[in-house]
Amino acid sequence: MNLCADDSASMMEALIATAADPQGCPWAVVPPPPRPLAPVTPSDVSRSFSATATSPVPAPAPHLDKEMLHERLQALIEGVRDSWTYVILWQSSVDTNTGESLLVWADGCYKGCEEDKRKQQPAAASAASAAEQLRRKRVLRELNSLIDGDERSSSANEAAEDEVTDSEWFFLVSMTQSFVNGSGLPGQALFSGDPSWLAGADRLAVAPCDRARQATVFGIQTMVYVPVSPGVLELGSTQLICHSSEITSKIRILFDFNSLQMPLANAVAGSVLSPLSLAASTAVNQGEIDPSELWFADPSLVEIKDFVLPNSASVEISSDENGNFIGSKRNSSAATIVASNLFSSHQIAAAVPDDNMNNSSTGAMSMPRSNDEAKLVFSSAPGRPSSIALMKCSPGGGSIGEFLEGADSDHSDTERSMRKMESSLLTDPEKRPRKRGRKPANGREEPLNHVEAERQRREKLNQRFYALRSVVPNVSKMDKASLLGDATTYINELRIKLQSLESEKEGLEAQVEALRKERQSPRARSPHLGETTNGNGRCYGVEMEVKMLDSEAMIRLQCQNTNHPTAMLMSALKDLNLDVYYASVSVVKDLMIQQATVKMSSREYTQEQLSSALYYRMAAELPPASR
Amino acid sequence: MNLCADDSASMMEALIATAADPQGCPWAVVPPPPRPLAPVTPSDVSRSFSATATSPVPAPAPHLDKEMLHERLQALIEGVRDSWTYVILWQSSVDTNTGESLLVWADGCYKGCEEDKRKQQPAAASAASAAEQLRRKRVLRELNSLIDGDERSSSANEAAEDEVTDSEWFFLVSMTQSFVNGSGLPGQALFSGDPSWLAGADRLAVAPCDRARQATVFGIQTMVYVPVSPGVLELGSTQLICHSSEITSKIRILFDFNSLQMPLANAVAGSVLSPLSLAASTAVNQGEIDPSELWFADPSLVEIKDFVLPNSASVEISSDENGNFIGSKRNSSAATIVASNLFSSHQIAAAVPDDNMNNSSTGAMSMPRSNDEAKLVFSSAPGRPSSIALMKCSPGGGSIGEFLEGADSDHSDTERSMRKMESSLLTDPEKRPRKRGRKPANGREEPLNHVEAERQRREKLNQRFYALRSVVPNVSKMDKASLLGDATTYINELRIKLQSLESEKEGLEAQVEALRKERQSPRARSPHLGETTNGNGRCYGVEMEVKMLDSEAMIRLQCQNTNHPTAMLMSALKDLNLDVYYASVSVVKDLMIQQATVKMSSREYTQEQLSSALYYRMAAELPPASR
DNA sequence: GGGGACACGTGATGC
């Protein structure tokens, strides 16, 4: 399946409205429209943009820019001899409300990989399991039906034909990804100005970026981020491609719109596009929002006042326990998938409510639910118009930028602005879609605003829930309480790991230190060891390190030389039935370093058991740092 | 202020109903009663226990056991020459609903510390800030008024007199602490069966137990946990007290109720006391629940059906940003505080709602709020009776036990059971205290249960929130959304740290590896040390050589490697008060060679004295030639 | 007085 063609625009709309953050945020902001208590009439539907300043309403069809951009992407990916699988332009933009910077999907081009070429053969060993394939296909099928109309049967038949390869899937779901305030590798590249090149799954796996880590799951071997003037280019390949500065500089030339004057320039030159530029996911049988009405605009100049998606099509995307996404792609025979139009996943979002998708299956087009984790539910008969909004995903793996963002950052500002749109719509008594289907309120006037505020608050809270879930692995049961509990235990888990790692690190550092010293003065081991260390007054904590090899263990204990630490250690070893066959004790001023090699005879301990047993014994009896 | 006397029982009730988990769970479960929309009449008040099985209703006054237990605690703390500040018995119990094991406060005795003796002088530099003192006093004052009745002015005057020292405070708030499933140091001690001794603030600070870490904040220097048959004894001191096995064994003897038959035995012999044994916090002017009605019972036999706290006095306790608790203690001139009766903080809890204590300040006895974090609010005219419940704290620092507990653990089962009690009460149409002060509902019958269920759900969610907050440091704004956001960023932060640490560790390991190899190769250091000595099968006698130069001595000891000669030598050196500053141990087959350089500090020996002293000691304990 | 935050009761949904 070649994904690089412009002919599947409607599919893209759907996709953009559906795909989920690979692992960063399986849920999106807007819950699917609730049960249609008060069915909306067409008159309920409204949409309005209003430019607050000089910038006019965006041009309805800036195809030139779009195409220009896409051409270059295509040229880049095809012109280079390396076998890149895809390229994505992450667009830099700024949230007008918070001033936070964002990197969002702008455009992308998927060339394919070896697997794509093989996949027509059903026997081809696909990296994705059959179940996963089914899931993906179902998602695509569903999206297809979403676009084509109600005839699910026909599209379903078409959809079953070709596989969705891992890399293809990864590319597709990328459209919903975004990076806040320099988070992730894209953010780092953007802020540092330096490209980063990660070749090899191992590199990716340890990258400080969930996206990179996620990529490995989908067979990506190489990822490259190159800052360009409108944002950051991402190249990905299922093959291992070693660094060549040639390509990065080529990219810079091709995509530095600041230095080149081109039609595209006036759109992206400011390197800031509107995070609020909206693209509507076309609803079934609903032409009111033309997917081709896509526009570039300076976010600082444009403010969207009201926006409502009639008969909103919300598709839920979740991620299963393995972190695989469940997204959606239209089944298309097109050779190339193009997701251009500078859509931002921050505007068009997959909506995955946290209530186990309860509220959507009653929609007119509700999906039959399946038991697996792919919870794609689609509802086209909302009770009230759903605003289009989505969360800023905090990429799961914790990019540095993400947490540098600090505690004060508001994770839901885009969402809030979206809410505001809706709010102002709702204040319009004409088009007000009968609130929520509940109480008409006793003719109050004040609650009107209050209700909206509360709505926003709830939404914000949910935002946070989604974000939290995105960073907590193995959330047991899709429900809020479980999430909170799991988050708590997960944090504890992390802290413990951190603690042990830290001590291990310290131990290793000391070891290195010792070895270094030993190397420098191999034989000068006078009983006084020389005054190798620091001046007086220094205090030492108890450091211990245990390394185990088979039935033998190496123990290093560093502590203050008071209270006869040697006796402590040795009797501890005795109590643990460990036979010493090598030991050394050195004292430098008031620091004592003991090293021992022991053999387990009767009982066997794991390294951790031994370590903690010894540590607690030591800790209980030894004074810590004198401090 | 000496806290060790039985005369302030009522105060204790209050305390137990107020103090909060030091840092594990600053909030407790039950929100304060809302605004008194429908004031309760005395007839609304009911309480009933029902024993489901053979076990009869508990004896109304098991004072013998209580006193016996307490006597021993007192004896322990006063009889020992070390200056222990307090002792606490953590009681092992089992949650009947979940089968989880709990360690809860059973009894405690506060002896005091140096600071206590100095504190009458107002100029004494207290570790607690003036604001903190004010906070503590206000809490105590409030509790006092809670107990004495409504005259807040008079008790307030009394309360202002003496300071609440840090250690005192720590002791007081301990009463609400509990440990789930072997979490924290108490849990470890309980499960391992081994005592642990932490001497020094640094040791405490790095302990895998929030309680220990928290203790350091309050000036505790030494903490000891000794498993005893009913649970775990905790000794604490503001002084540094080094390990002496004497005291731990003494404790074991004094408190091993299983091996001794004593009146107490039949109460605690099973080492399991009811986690549901309830002690009621006496409400103002309300004698219906007698604080002296405290009882031991086997939880498997007793089930509490209905329980409601009339005119419930709920006191909110929170923790400020520094993790200091804001708790409560009655101002009492008593010399000793006694918190006995095997109260469990799981039954009597501080209630700190997460809504920034909004709902309580309208209570009849509401506290004037201050701007700092000490949010003590007290309401004694509830709209409906508050059930008594509390959360299982998940100790913040992440004890291993805690997170081993897994994701499936339900953090709020005790609370749930409590809720059930209330629920069954509420179904009683007579005593129903008009739900929540809101809608009377349009004469529905079904919502009655639904409402309650929803209440429970909310409460559970809040539970989780509290738990989560307890493990997330630096929660920016006391509100839920912030908490969620902060938790998310915190998790990311931890993950990043973990990652970087891991890579650092890897790097260091590689470094060590390299250095090791380097060290081995240049020297061709054969690992077997060469066959310097005789062939196999030969037996060695104990050879020792002592060489003395001034106050230092070089010792060489050669013996057979059985019976842990290293421990022998080292403890011999310890007993002789010789400080080791260099030592090495090598083993060749079954021959061990120890070399040590020691320094005489206090006592001086001649070379001969030392030699013979050591020799005889060694010869006495080491097997001579195996022959 | 108004906005933010929270708990509550309630209707509704899915298992």
Place this chain on the structure above:
DNA sequence: TGCATCACGTGTCCC
């Protein structure tokens, strides 16, 4: 069918 979960509107409090 209960039971758990959720979102919603509302009352209320505090700043």
